[in-house]
Amino acid sequence: MGPAAARQADVRLPGHRQTALALARQRLAIGILLFVGFTLLLTARLVELSMFDGEPRAGRGAVASPHLRADIVDRNGIPLASSYEAFGLAARPYDIVGDREELVAKLAQILPERTPAQIAAALNHKGKFRYVARRILPEQAQAVREMGEPGLTIERETERLYPHVDMAAHLIGYTGIDGRGGGGIERAFEERLTDPDLRRKPLVLAMDARVQQALESELHAQMVAVDAIGAAGVVMDVHTGEVLGMASLPAFNPNSPGGLVGMPSHMNRATLGVYELGSTVKVFTVAMAMDAGVLPDLGERFPTAPIYISRHRISDSHPKGYPLSVPEVLIFSSNVGTARMAERLGKARQQEFLKKLGFMDRAPGELLEAGRTLLPAENNWGLSSIMTIGFGHGMAVSPLHLANAYTTLVNGGIYRPATFLKVAEGKDRPGTRVFTERTSELVNTMMRLVVLDGTGRRADAVGYRVGGKTGTAEKLREDGRGYDRGRNITTFAGAFPMDDPKYVVVTLIDEPRGALRGGGSVAAPVFRNVVNRIAPVLGVAPDLTVEPDTSAMEGLWKPRPPGQRGAAVIR
Amino acid sequence: MRLQLAGEGHFGLSDHRPRGGSRRGWGMTIAMVAGTLAIAVVSYSLSMKVSGERAELEQIARENHALAQDLKALDSELRVRMRLPQLQRWNDEVLGLMPISATQYLRNPLHLAAYGTDPVPVAPAPVTTSPSAPAIIRAIVPAEPQQPAAAPRTQLVSRTAPPAAQAAGRPVRTVAAEVSKPQKPQLVKVAAADVAQPRSLLDPELLAAIDAAAAREAAARPAGQAPANLLLQVNMDNSATASGGH
Numbered sequence: 001m002g003p004a005a006a007r008q009a010d011v012r013l014p015g016h017r018q019t020a021l022a023l024a025r026q027r028l029a030i031g032i033l034l035f036v037g038f039t040l041l042l043t044a045r046l047v048e049l050s051m052f053d054g055e056p057r058a059g060r061g062a063v064a065s066p067h068l069r070a071d072i073v074d075r076n077g078i079p080l081a082s083s084y085e086a087f088g089l090a091a092r093p094y095d096i097v098g099d100r101e102e103l104v105a106k107l108a109q110i111l112p113e114r115t116p117a118q119i120a121a122a123l124n125h126k127g128k129f130r131y132v133a134r135r136i137l138p139e140q141a142q143a144v145r146e147m148g149e150p151g152l153t154i155e156r157e158t159e160r161l162y163p164h165v166d167m168a169a170h171l172i173g174y175t176g177i178d179g180r181g182g183g184g185i186e187r188a189f190e191e192r193l194t195d196p197d198l199r200r201k202p203l204v205l206a207m208d209a210r211v212q213q214a215l216e217s218e219l220h221a222q223m224v225a226v227d228a229i230g231a232a233g234v235v236m237d238v239h240t241g242e243v244l245g246m247a248s249l250p251a252f253n254p255n256s257p258g259g260l261v262g263m264p265s266h267m268n269r270a271t272l273g274v275y276e277l278g279s280t281v282k283v284f285t286v287a288m289a290m291d292a293g294v295l296p297d298l299g300e301r302f303p304t305a306p307i308y309i310s311r312h313r314i315s316d317s318h319p320k321g322y323p324l325s326v327p328e329v330l331i332f333s334s335n336v337g338t339a340r341m342a343e344r345l346g347k348a349r350q351q352e353f354l355k356k357l358g359f360m361d362r363a364p365g366e367l368l369e370a371g372r373t374l375l376p377a378e379n380n381w382g383l384s385s386i387m388t389i390g391f392g393h394g395m396a397v398s399p400l401h402l403a404n405a406y407t408t409l410v411n412g413g414i415y416r417p418a419t420f421l422k423v424a425e426g427k428d429r430p431g432t433r434v435f436t437e438r439t440s441e442l443v444n445t446m447m448r449l450v451v452l453d454g455t456g457r458r459a460d461a462v463g464y465r466v467g468g469k470t471g472t473a474e475k476l477r478e479d480g481r482g483y484d485r486g487r488n489i490t491t492f493a494g495a496f497p498m499d500d501p502k503y504v505v506v507t508l509i510d511e512p513r514g515a516l517r518g519g520g521s522v523a524a525p526v527f528r529n530v531v532n533r534i535a536p537v538l539g540v541a542p543d544l545t546v547e548p549d550t551s552a553m554e555g556l557w558k559p560r561p562p563g564q565r566g567a568a569v570i571r
Numbered sequence: 572m573r574l575q576l577a578g579e580g581h582f583g584l585s586d587h588r589p590r591g592g593s594r595r596g597w598g599m600t601i602a603m604v605a606g607t608l609a610i611a612v613v614s615y616s617l618s619m620k621v622s623g624e625r626a627e628l629e630q631i632a633r634e635n636h637a638l639a640q641d642l643k644a645l646d647s648e649l650r651v652r653m654r655l656p657q658l659q660r661w662n663d664e665v666l667g668l669m670p671i672s673a674t675q676y677l678r679n680p681l682h683l684a685a686y687g688t689d690p691v692p693v694a695p696a697p698v699t700t701s702p703s704a705p706a707i708i709r710a711i712v713p714a715e716p717q718q719p720a721a722a723p724r725t726q727l728v729s730r731t732a733p734p735a736a737q738a739a740g741r742p743v744r745t746v747a748a749e750v751s752k753p754q755k756p757q758l759v760k761v762a763a764a765d766v767a768q769p770r771s772l773l774d775p776e777l778l779a780a781i782d783a784a785a786a787r788e789a790a791a792r793p794a795g796q797a798p799a800n801l802l803l804q805v806n807m808d809n810s811a812t813a814s815g816g817h
């Protein structure tokens with residue numbers, strides 16, 4: 001302490017002590033307050049921890065939980081897609097201590113599905129981490145663990161399992177390596193499936209796995225039998241618009257979809273593929289003409305002489321040589337007759353009906369793979385377009401479009417867009433009226449006659465009162481110059497039981513080879529087999545004593561002799 | 572510096588109590604310390620107990636979680652093994668079950684009674700035990716009965732028969748199966764022998780009668796011929812459909 005400071009310290013002003021004391025007390029009080037406050041804070045936190053702490057940690061596993069994505073089940077609760085924890089084998093090359101050659105040999109024994117070269121590539125990879133194999137079996141994981149190599153680790157990861165493998169692959173879709181939906185329902189309902197509040201509840205589809213399996217196996221059998229390049233099929237409930245089955249062949253395995261998304265097998269032919277479906281569209285032309293009032297008399301006869309219009313020649317593939325009544329136009333699938341009806345209908349009304357039937361929009365339903373229909377341009381929609389559309393050419397729609405339009409026609413005339421989700425029982429879906437009930441009834445009867453006495457006889461599933469329409473269309477030539485007679489699209493679209501239609505089935509075989517390439521001989525038998533298999537499952541009992549009332553058509557067509565009607569002749 | 576100097580005087584909380592009464596103070600202090608200790612010990616043990624319980628709970632929850640995952644994995648495996656395409660393959664290759672044809676439906680008691688007017692008089696008797704359910708009888712036939720390879724398939728089908736037959740209320744299936752394919756006497760004999768041995772519910776005489784009836788029927792009617800009266804000869808038609816399907 002210097003002399004100046006000492007001198008200063010000696011100086012004492014009056015009141016100095018009191019001031020200092022007050023200051024000290026004030027500081028002390030602040031200190032105590034701080035201390036007490038801190039203690040209170042700790043106490044409060046302790047109380048909170050001991051009394052109001054959250055759930056125990058058990059629920060949230062440290063590793064990927066299998067509940068990260070909701071399951072998908074069919075309408076009866078059969079799982080179609082579920083998540084589970086799979087094992088993956090990873091290599092950390094820097095941590096490997098053993099001899100790599102030896103390690104590769106051992107791993108190749110444990111993992112026969114990977115080649116030694118692939119394993120060696122992963123082990124010698126210049127990085128910190130690489131998968132050797134994903135989705136290995138528990139036994140394999142155990143065997144690798146027992147090797148005790150620190151550079152090989154077993155990873156738990158959530159994997160998506162599709163138990164039915166390639167069944168309904170296009171409808172359900174698949175998930176990519178990042179776990180996000182890559183197609184079908186998985187893609188369309190990505191948000192719903194990953195919503196934390198909903199992912200414990202499975203997503204219930206309208207699909208019935210048994211129906212789907214029947215549809216796919218019958219389509220596949222026929223596809224192999226006629227050496228076709230593809231096939232598609234749709235089964236729909238006519239009153240709710242639910243899609244009970246939708247097949248697209250060839251299919252793929254969604255468990256390992258690969259990166260080849262552009263391949264033909266990945267294209268959903270039922271929703272994304274649009275085809276000129278040919279004569280199956282004729283029933284709509286007849287229904288439109290009847291509804292529009294341009295066909296007052298079903299007994300009216302339509303000549304079958306070919307029509308020549310602007311470079312086109314419209315003629316019948318089964319020419320009859322005599323004028324046909326309205327039911328006969330459908331029974332014998334007369335192009336000329338339906339072209340004449342379409343001509344009477346005119347452009348405006350035809351477009352209006354097509355719009356109401358959904359043919360102007362993308363394919364109905366929730367899937368994002370919804371095909372856009374091909375129609376003539378507005379300024380090119382002349383008389384020849386009107387006529388060709390009348391018998392199903394010059395317009396390309398997807399099989400789902402067609403099935404949905406058939407449900408509209410047979411259910412009494414009400415259009416309800418297709419849905420892939422289950423509709424709660426007893427719940428009525430709103431729809432828009434397209435045809436009158438009377439029209440629907442009459443056309444249903446005509447469709448029954450097509451199967452009994454017309455081109456669709458091979459579709460007659462005995463006892464199920466099937467009705468429908470065949471379709472055969474030629475594909476466009478590769479060089480764009482007209483149609484190729486050798487490459488056909490054969491379809492059959494129909495419903496059962498025709499006295500009270502409940503289900504619509506559409507079958508399509510793409511490019512059948514062989515002598516018989518018509519819809520009546522290729523697609524119709526598939527329809528019959530499918531109906532025979534799915535009707536008992538769907539609760540439709542066969543009845544040989546019931547037939548739809550055909551009295552309205554009395555005298556308008558010539559029934560075949562009883563022994564040759566429907567399936568009686570072809571079995 | 573100034574503060575330090577100023578601190579020479581009376582600083583902080585002053586104890587104004589007289590030093591003399593310290594015995595009572597000591598007592599107080601001891602009591603307080605003991606009380607604090609006691610409370611601390613009790614609280615700590617309580618806290619220990621709670622955390623112990625919680626750990627146990629967490630352990631159980633974790634186990635539950637693991638079990639749920641195992642269940643899911645096993646369930647997935649089962650689902651994969653019983654996938655529909657696989658069942659279809661088995662059916663295509665081994666079982667050869669076919670969808671029911673329209674003539675195989677029995678809709679009402681009248682239909683049922685029509686079974687009784689057949690050459691096999693006792694056949695419908697067991698069916699009457701469950702009159703409420705509509706009896707749907709499937710024809711179990713091997714996929715290609717004409718081929719010599721049919722022998723092992725026959726066994727596979729008939730092996731499933733005895734347990735079904737042992738259940739007292741359900742001999743319908745075997746009887747119907749036998750009745751429905753009278754044109755394959757070999758197959759019928761295998762099934763009949765298998766069925767007759769483990770079971771005493773149906774007496775051998777009845778089985779012999781069924782066999783005889785089947786043989787008679789097969790002899791009387793050439794294969795594939797459609798019966799005249801559908802209602803009366805439903806079972807004969809079954810056999811026609813079953814064999815005609817291939």
